[in-house]
Amino acid sequence: MNPVAVLGVLAGLVAVATALGFLWRSQQGRVHHARGTTVIKASDIPGIRRFALGATFVQFSTEVCHPCKVTHAVLGEVAGEHPNVAHVDVDLTHRPDLASQFRIMQTPTTLILDGKGVVRARIGGAPRRDAVRAELERILVPA
Amino acid sequence: MTTTRPTLVAKPGQKGIDPRSPRFGAGITAALLLVVVGLGLVTPLGVTLAARATEPGFLLFVIISALFAWGAFAGVRRHPYGAIYRALIRPRLAAPTELEDPVPPTFAQGVGFVITLAGIVLHLAGVPYALVIAAAAAFIAAFLNSVFAYCLGCQIYLLLVRAGILGRKGAATA
Numbered sequence: 001m002n003p004v005a006v007l008g009v010l011a012g013l014v015a016v017a018t019a020l021g022f023l024w025r026s027q028q029g030r031v032h033h034a035r036g037t038t039v040i041k042a043s044d045i046p047g048i049r050r051f052a053l054g055a056t057f058v059q060f061s062t063e064v065c066h067p068c069k070v071t072h073a074v075l076g077e078v079a080g081e082h083p084n085v086a087h088v089d090v091d092l093t094h095r096p097d098l099a100s101q102f103r104i105m106q107t108p109t110t111l112i113l114d115g116k117g118v119v120r121a122r123i124g125g126a127p128r129r130d131a132v133r134a135e136l137e138r139i140l141v142p143a
Numbered sequence: 144m145t146t147t148r149p150t151l152v153a154k155p156g157q158k159g160i161d162p163r164s165p166r167f168g169a170g171i172t173a174a175l176l177l178v179v180v181g182l183g184l185v186t187p188l189g190v191t192l193a194a195r196a197t198e199p200g201f202l203l204f205v206i207i208s209a210l211f212a213w214g215a216f217a218g219v220r221r222h223p224y225g226a227i228y229r230a231l232i233r234p235r236l237a238a239p240t241e242l243e244d245p246v247p248p249t250f251a252q253g254v255g256f257v258i259t260l261a262g263i264v265l266h267l268a269g270v271p272y273a274l275v276i277a278a279a280a281a282f283i284a285a286f287l288n289s290v291f292a293y294c295l296g297c298q299i300y301l302l303l304v305r306a307g308i309l310g311r312k313g314a315a316t317a
Contacts, residue, residue, distance in 0.1 A: 006181050013180065014286070018286075062296065
């Protein structure tokens with residue numbers, strides 16, 4: 001291969017990697033509203049007996065995931081602002097069955113459930129604090 | 144209601160690392176992998192095993208793979224790029240706003256080692272473009288890690304857990 005073509009391939013590789021990076025970044029923390037048809041039983045989620053009256057953040061993590069720790073801090077903080085909001089962090093390392101059940105493709109993934117256990121939103125990647133607060137407003141004060 | 148205290152630092156008994164250190168190391172690795180891709184494209188595949196084993200791009204690739212193994216098995220805190228970072232870069236920067244658990248970047252080093260090892264074996268076996276493709280794949284991962292703080296462990300680890308390769312089924316939950 002001639003040197004000009006090689007340089008072209010290398011530049012293309014950098015361009016592809018950059019495009020993938022921006023694509024990945026744009027998907028991180030995006031809130032997907034659920035249609036409200038999926039209901040989760042509290043007994044399916046390890047670590048809790050019943051859902052909080054207002055809302056519950058169900059966070060799925062693994063131990064090799066740094067953004068999960070950041071997310072844990074953000075969700076814990078927002079949950080702490082409301083008396084009826086709980087946060088549970090599930091380590092999928094020990095529970096691959098839950099990863100399959102909830103079709104988790106990346107960690108952290110957060111489900112926001114209302115007081116009845118209905119999935120109202122799903123967030124892949126580390127969520128932004130204000131986006132979580134806005135979502136909570138929507139659930140706690142029904143229009 | 145609230146949860147337990149956020150754990151931004153490493154587990155007890157383990158010191159957290161400056162999260163910029165692995166990203167700095169990934170930047171060096173990405174640049175070197177790009178050189179391997181370039182050398183792999185200009186050098187025709189050797190006819191004999193000895194010829195393939197002594198191509199300059201291949202030799203550089205073996206060094207990169209050995210450094211991945213170093214990070215994966217000795218831990219990222221003992222990695223030579225970490226030492227370069229602490230000696231040359233860290234003194235010029237502000238203190239890190241948070242520390243990172245060394246487990247996620249150590250896992251990423253292991254993924255890098257597996258990808259490069261596959262490239263080494265296939266190249267020595269005489270598979271055309273094995274070196275270029277493995278180096279390009281490792282480049283994309285290292286580049287995303289360095290520039291975008293992409294977390295390899297967040298997706299690959301989960302896939303391995305789901306496939307039953309990693310993880311401890313039925314153990315105590317978080």
